[in-house]
Amino acid sequence: MNSSLRKRRSLKTMNPKFLSQLGLAMRAGKLVTGDEGVFKAIRAGEAKLVIMAEDASANTRKKFQDKCQFYGVKLMEIGTKYELGRSIGKEMRVTIGVLDGGFAQMLQKSQDNPAEVKHIDQ
Secondary structure, three states, X not given: OOHHHHHHHHOXXXXXXXXXXXXXXXXXXXXXXXXXXXXXXXXXXXXXXXXXXXXXXXXXXXXXXXHHXXXXXXXXXXOOHHHHHHHOOOOOOOEEEEOOHHHHHHXXXXXXXXXXXXXXXX
């Protein structure tokens, strides 16, 4: 088994409901993406939640963990940069800032409580 496959399996499972809600937040204009845009939203107090890909670089991970902790913004590390980008209709995205408290709460809840119906693997 190659290392990229092993790493992919170790990532948290992306909940389809979470991905759908993230896309909804994007269409509603309640997200900001990219390092600088997310940093600006955190500093301005506009970011209610920051979502970071689990395959982000160690440097990016440290910068966002420190910044979110300092400003008291919840940070979720979930999925890959490709999964996050695809869910919002973009190419890969390492960081996403959620600007609306309602969407932030909804996204956290959907990831904490996955769908009641489980897929059956054959």
